[in-house]
Amino acid sequence: xxxxxxxxxxxxxxxxxxxxxxxxPRLAVDRIRCDGRGLCAxxxxxxxxxxxxxxxxxxxxxxxxxxxxxARRAVASCPVLALRIELPNAA
Amino acid sequence: VEPxxxxxxxxxxxxxxxTEHLARLGPPSPGRPELMDVLEASGLLGRGGASFPVGRKxxxxxxxxxxxxxxxxxxxxxxxxxxxDRTLMALRPHLVLDGALLAADAVGAREVVLYVGGxxxxxxxxxxxxxxxxxxxRHRMPARVRLVIAPDAYVAGEExxxxxxxxxxxxxxTSIPPRPFERGIAGRPTLVQNVETLAHVALIARFGDxxxxxxxxSRTPGTALVTVHGVAQPGVxxxxxxxxxxxxxxxxxxxxxxxxxxxxxxxxxxWLSRGAAWSATLDPLVMRDQGIAYGAGAIxxxxxxxxxxxxxxxxxxxxxxxxxxxxxxxxxxxRSISDSLASIAAGRASFTDVDRLRRWGNELVxxxxxxxxxxxxxxxxxxxxxxADEFDAHIRHRRCTATAGGRVA
Numbered sequence: 001x002x003x004x005x006x007x008x009x010x011x012x013x014x015x016x017x018x019x020x021x022x023x024x025p026r027l028a029v030d031r032i033r034c035d036g037r038g039l040c041a042x043x044x045x046x047x048x049x050x051x052x053x054x055x056x057x058x059x060x061x062x063x064x065x066x067x068x069x070x071a072r073r074a075v076a077s078c079p080v081l082a083l084r085i086e087l088p089n090a091a
Numbered sequence: 092v093e094p095x096x097x098x099x100x101x102x103x104x105x106x107x108x109x110t111e112h113l114a115r116l117g118p119p120s121p122g123r124p125e126l127m128d129v130l131e132a133s134g135l136l137g138r139g140g141a142s143f144p145v146g147r148k149x150x151x152x153x154x155x156x157x158x159x160x161x162x163x164x165x166x167x168x169x170x171x172x173x174x175x176d177r178t179l180m181a182l183r184p185h186l187v188l189d190g191a192l193l194a195a196d197a198v199g200a201r202e203v204v205l206y207v208g209g210x211x212x213x214x215x216x217x218x219x220x221x222x223x224x225x226x227x228x229r230h231r232m233p234a235r236v237r238l239v240i241a242p243d244a245y246v247a248g249e250e251x252x253x254x255x256x257x258x259x260x261x262x263x264x265t266s267i268p269p270r271p272f273e274r275g276i277a278g279r280p281t282l283v284q285n286v287e288t289l290a291h292v293a294l295i296a297r298f299g300d301x302x303x304x305x306x307x308x309s310r311t312p313g314t315a316l317v318t319v320h321g322v323a324q325p326g327v328x329x330x331x332x333x334x335x336x337x338x339x340x341x342x343x344x345x346x347x348x349x350x351x352x353x354x355x356x357x358x359x360x361x362w363l364s365r366g367a368a369w370s371a372t373l374d375p376l377v378m379r380d381q382g383i384a385y386g387a388g389a390i391x392x393x394x395x396x397x398x399x400x401x402x403x404x405x406x407x408x409x410x411x412x413x414x415x416x417x418x419x420x421x422x423x424x425x426r427s428i429s430d431s432l433a434s435i436a437a438g439r440a441s442f443t444d445v446d447r448l449r450r451w452g453n454e455l456v457x458x459x460x461x462x463x464x465x466x467x468x469x470x471x472x473x474x475x476x477x478x479a480d481e482f483d484a485h486i487r488h489r490r491c492t493a494t495a496g497g498r499v500a
Contacts, residue, residue, distance in 0.1 A: 029458075030460075031266070031417070031418035031458060031459050031460045032266050033266070034418070034419060035419065051420060051424070052423075052427070052451070053419055053420070055419040055420050055458070057454055057458070
């Protein structure tokens with residue numbers, strides 16, 4: 001069967017990805033696991049703030065190379081294993 | 092516009108039986124792989140709230156599923172301002188079933204789960220009857236079909252919560268990844284699709300993408316079911332997408348002068364000033380570019396005699412009560428926002444409270460496992476902007492400018 005036509009002169013629709021792509025290592029929090037101990041913000045205040053109830057706010061999720069070691073330490077120190085580093089998945 | 096989903100017998104005549112459905116529309120051709128191309132060409136977007144392109148979603152699940160995927164037809168409809176899914180399931184159950192079975196064929200699914208809100212009694216009964224009719228008439232069923240009753244909670248319809256409930260009887264959202272298209276029911280790639288979306292598929296499979304695109308006045312083609320409140324006759328209507336909201340309002344008998352503001356997109360949506368609302372285009376793609384969520388097409392005309400601050404406080408109280416209570420920012424943030432709004436509405440707050448409210452809202456975005464806090468934050472931001480004068484009056488004069496006599500809520 002021939003591929004159906006794409007409509008009559010309408011602009012092609014932008015097709016979003018089901019999963020977003022990113023190009024540098026990023027900090028991510030499993031929000032269900034996190035119970036607001038706050039160690040991450042102590043160890044990595046350059047990237048992480050705490051909200052009024054002590055839960056982390058990732059100010060900047062992309063980890064600059066200069067902070068990678070500190071970021072890894074913060075991840076390893078999270079007592080409930082809620083903080084993680086997502087590796088780049090961009091093609 | 093000619094009704095599509097609501098074509099056929101009068102709506103007051105109730106559920107359309109299988110014989111009548113087949114006499115009116117004929118059998119759908121089986122869900123060939125080409126159907127996914129037709130869907131992509133049709134421009135059909137999901138009607139559960141995210142407006143994701145349907146063809147793209149099916150292709151992703153088909154590729155990942157390797158012939159062993161699952162389909163979840165989502166009829167949970169926990170949004171308090173929406174009734175379109177339960178109405179559709181109750182009146183045209185065979186359109187929903189056709190779409191779900193076509194999906195199963197196309198993406199290679201062995202099982203279809205019809206996930207229906209526990210409170211939607213007519214919808215449950217109609218789908219159960221429709222399944223019996225198909226079994227009795229030896230209708231071709233390319234997959235097992237199972238009816239699962241969703242708990243009566245707002246977040247139970249969120250896609251990861253739906254999959255979680257089917258797998259583990261726990262209707263709370265799960266951490267992503269994995270998303271359902273990666274790992275869903277029984278660990279298999281799962282297509283989660285709103286029931287209205289599936290009903291449109293049933294028609295596109297019969298009449299084609301060019302037919303589908305004949306409806307639509309702006310960028311998103313097709314018709315849509317919307318639920319309308321604050322009008323003389325509230326209820327579910329089928330509209331042509333891309334229509335000007337002011338034109339629809341006039342046809343529903345709403346006067347702009349008697350309207351304070353309009354909530355579009357339901358509790359996940361945004362308040363629009365009456366001026367912005369009347370010139371708004373009811374079209375998911377157009378609205379997205381303007382930063383407004385089309386959501387599931389729920390529209391509430393707030394009367395000029397009602398208080399926007401109090402209305403927002405009531406919605407936020409509901410949103411806080413419906414948190415799945417898994418993520419700290421959602422649990423504490425929504426409750427604090429709700430309490431703060433209630434004290435402002437009651438004339439017991441200061442400007443510091445409003446500044447803090449704004450900060451809390453901004454900080455909530457992206458900080459839950461699901462989008463529940465994001466929806467609440469968006470609604471709050473729109474309220475602070477559209478009802479800015481009312482917030483001001485509630486604090487400065489400790490009075491409500493909207494309601495008669497200026498009494499606070």
